[in-house]
Amino acid sequence: MYCVGIDIGGMSIKAGVVDENGKIKKHGRVVTDVDGGAEKIADDIAGLVSSLADFSDPDFAGVGVGSPGAIDSAHGIVNRAYNLKWTDVPLADMLYKRLRNKPVKMSNDANVAALGETVYGAGKAYSDTVTITLGTGVGGGIVIDNKLYEGYGSKGAELGHMVIVVDGEQCSCGRRGCMEAYCSATALIRDTKKAMLENKSSAMWKFSPSLDDVDGRTAFECSKSGDKSAVAVVDNFVKYLGEGMLNFANIFRPQAIILGGGVCAQGKYLTDKLDAYCKARNYGFEGVPKFDIAVAELGNDAGIIGAAALILADGVAV
Amino acid sequence: MYCVGIDIGGMSIKAGVVDENGKIKKHGRVVTDVDGGAEKIADDIAGLVSSLADFSDPDFAGVGVGSPGAIDSAHGIVNRAYNLKWTDVPLADMLYKRLRNKPVKMSNDANVAALGETVYGAGKAYSDTVTITLGTGVGGGIVIDNKLYEGYGSKGAELGHMVIVVDGEQCSCGRRGCMEAYCSATALIRDTKKAMLENKSSAMWKFSPSLDDVDGRTAFECSKSGDKSAVAVVDNFVKYLGEGMLNFANIFRPQAIILGGGVCAQGKYLTDKLDAYCKARNYGFEGVPKFDIAVAELGNDAGIIGAAALILADGVAV
Numbered sequence: 001m002y003c004v005g006i007d008i009g010g011m012s013i014k015a016g017v018v019d020e021n022g023k024i025k026k027h028g029r030v031v032t033d034v035d036g037g038a039e040k041i042a043d044d045i046a047g048l049v050s051s052l053a054d055f056s057d058p059d060f061a062g063v064g065v066g067s068p069g070a071i072d073s074a075h076g077i078v079n080r081a082y083n084l085k086w087t088d089v090p091l092a093d094m095l096y097k098r099l100r101n102k103p104v105k106m107s108n109d110a111n112v113a114a115l116g117e118t119v120y121g122a123g124k125a126y127s128d129t130v131t132i133t134l135g136t137g138v139g140g141g142i143v144i145d146n147k148l149y150e151g152y153g154s155k156g157a158e159l160g161h162m163v164i165v166v167d168g169e170q171c172s173c174g175r176r177g178c179m180e181a182y183c184s185a186t187a188l189i190r191d192t193k194k195a196m197l198e199n200k201s202s203a204m205w206k207f208s209p210s211l212d213d214v215d216g217r218t219a220f221e222c223s224k225s226g227d228k229s230a231v232a233v234v235d236n237f238v239k240y241l242g243e244g245m246l247n248f249a250n251i252f253r254p255q256a257i258i259l260g261g262g263v264c265a266q267g268k269y270l271t272d273k274l275d276a277y278c279k280a281r282n283y284g285f286e287g288v289p290k291f292d293i294a295v296a297e298l299g300n301d302a303g304i305i306g307a308a309a310l311i312l313a314d315g316v317a318v
Numbered sequence: 319m320y321c322v323g324i325d326i327g328g329m330s331i332k333a334g335v336v337d338e339n340g341k342i343k344k345h346g347r348v349v350t351d352v353d354g355g356a357e358k359i360a361d362d363i364a365g366l367v368s369s370l371a372d373f374s375d376p377d378f379a380g381v382g383v384g385s386p387g388a389i390d391s392a393h394g395i396v397n398r399a400y401n402l403k404w405t406d407v408p409l410a411d412m413l414y415k416r417l418r419n420k421p422v423k424m425s426n427d428a429n430v431a432a433l434g435e436t437v438y439g440a441g442k443a444y445s446d447t448v449t450i451t452l453g454t455g456v457g458g459g460i461v462i463d464n465k466l467y468e469g470y471g472s473k474g475a476e477l478g479h480m481v482i483v484v485d486g487e488q489c490s491c492g493r494r495g496c497m498e499a500y501c502s503a504t505a506l507i508r509d510t511k512k513a514m515l516e517n518k519s520s521a522m523w524k525f526s527p528s529l530d531d532v533d534g535r536t537a538f539e540c541s542k543s544g545d546k547s548a549v550a551v552v553d554n555f556v557k558y559l560g561e562g563m564l565n566f567a568n569i570f571r572p573q574a575i576i577l578g579g580g581v582c583a584q585g586k587y588l589t590d591k592l593d594a595y596c597k598a599r600n601y602g603f604e605g606v607p608k609f610d611i612a613v614a615e616l617g618n619d620a621g622i623i624g625a626a627a628l629i630l631a632d633g634v635a636v
């Protein structure tokens with residue numbers, strides 16, 4: 001059995017033939033023709049699928065789609081996707097008609113990536129995970145018993161928008177103090193710049209000679225050689241991320257929390273610090289299970305593989 | 319069809335015959351013989367059930383039990399219950415043997431009460447709810463598609479222990495800044511006393527002439543006549559509770575959040591303020607569903623009715 005996973009992005013639509021072990025066997029890609037509208041994009045996706053899979057092959061089980069925006073997964077509708085300029089687009093139905101009635105399942109791209117990591121990536125030893133992706137924003141997904149949990153109407157699982165500091169830093173969502181405002185790469189860069197401005201002799205100025213050069217690595221790399229300002233930035237980042245992770249632990253008690261996004265290139269240097277922070281503060285009484293911390297393994301393929309998992313692993317919670 | 323719901327408390331064990339509409343038809347009660355040990359308590363529960371239900375009646379469907387502590391619901395084991403002095407007590411099995419092999423289901427008392435409120439109480443118009451109980455601590459439960467969600471191994475859903483203020487007020491769980499440390503009756507009383515000490519001319523001193531007289535009503539009642547210090551305490555309470563509720567909304571997107579506990583005697587005075595706070599801050603883009611706010615209706619019967627719902631509504635999530 002195999003299926004095609006589709007990862008719709010604002011710039012390009014990526015596709016892959018994915019086997020039942022979650023391995024991508026063939027890749028495809030087409031530019032996202034946002035101005036062409038939804039019908040054109042559906043045509044393009046159908047073209048991609050046709051170029052990759054043989055409809056007469058009984059092993060071709062269907063098509064999974066990860067889309068940005070607010071998705072009604074149960075009905076395969078993209079309710080809102082700003083970067084695609086879509087409102088209430090019934091994409092699953094549009095594809096089903098174009099794909100000779102092959103099964104089509106759809107979900108939010110971040111959720112789908114979390115499913116992919118859990119079923120085929122860093123979480124494959126686990127059935128219950130929370131995935132947190134630390135990028136420009138903070139996103140992620142919740143997997144319960146190997147199925148995606150997306151909240152009622154598939155409108156929840158907005159993991160980055162849990163306030164951990166009432167009245168804290170301004171968040172893009174309008175509230176203050178969200179996890180995203182402390183644990184995104186954007187927040188890390190903001191805090192790194194602030195620390196550099198406060199200490200003109202920090203080694204971070206050598207790593208990133210101007211503030212425009214600062215990225216998510218600056219504080220982490222300089223903390224490794226003991227630069228005090230860099231260490232403070234990293235410790236702070238670990239603290240806020242750790243508090244967010246502990247919150248999810250107390251709600252979901254996942255077997256593992258999987259971290260994704262560029263910051264996770266720090267690997268064990270980051271996860272060891274997080275592990276120490278969280279183990280010392282895990283909730284409550286003796287016998288409460290602690291959680292493992294894993295780093296996402298599927299990289300840019302998580303979207304394609306996770307979309308495929310919607311079909312291969314029957315991934316969407318009812 | 320009917321069943322018996324059992325609500326184990328530290329002082330007494332309450333029982334009720336509950337019909338399929340969630341109505342209690344007969345009550346029973348026995349003192350909790352903590353020093354007698356688990357076998358004695360199982361005997362006492364079996365005695366209560368026998369006094370209330372007829373085992374030969376095919377309409378008698380089984381027994382649901384709500385127990386304090388950390389429960390393994392899937393296996394009916396009380397892993398830890400400090401006030402019962404229990405560790406790994408297989409209570410469901412112990413009852414099953416004593417109850418002529420009638421079905422026995424068990425879960426945590428706070429979770430069970432949330433299930434009862436959702437299926438038969440304030441949440442009966444909804445399938446997906448979060449219940450938050452504001453008492454000495456803050457507890458609650460999560461209901462997804464009319465079934466309890468308790469986290470992996472039924473060790474999650476610790477709703478009061480979500481940090482909303484990193485480095486904030488000390489919480490009983492060891493962390494700082496948990497929702498419990500801001501939204502419990504204990505926290506409300508702490509903040510009320512603090513405001514009174516800061517303003518010796520506050521009307522709160524008339525309502526509660528000494529600090530020992532302060533309870534969860536002091537600030538609320540005095541805020542109604544416009545006492546500035548009382549209004550500030552209430553506004554602050556609403557703000558922190560609202561932020562916690564918005565966090566749960568972004569994760570679960572429940573149709574309703576049900577509030578329980580003594581503070582909810584304030585009814586519409588409290589929920590109107592919360593509603594205004596939350597509606598102005600609901601996450602994100604157009605089209606994200608807002609949630610209703612309801613006040614728990616079952617009172618002290620929520621435990622019995624919720625325990626019964628484990629059987630009547632097949633309430634535990636797999």
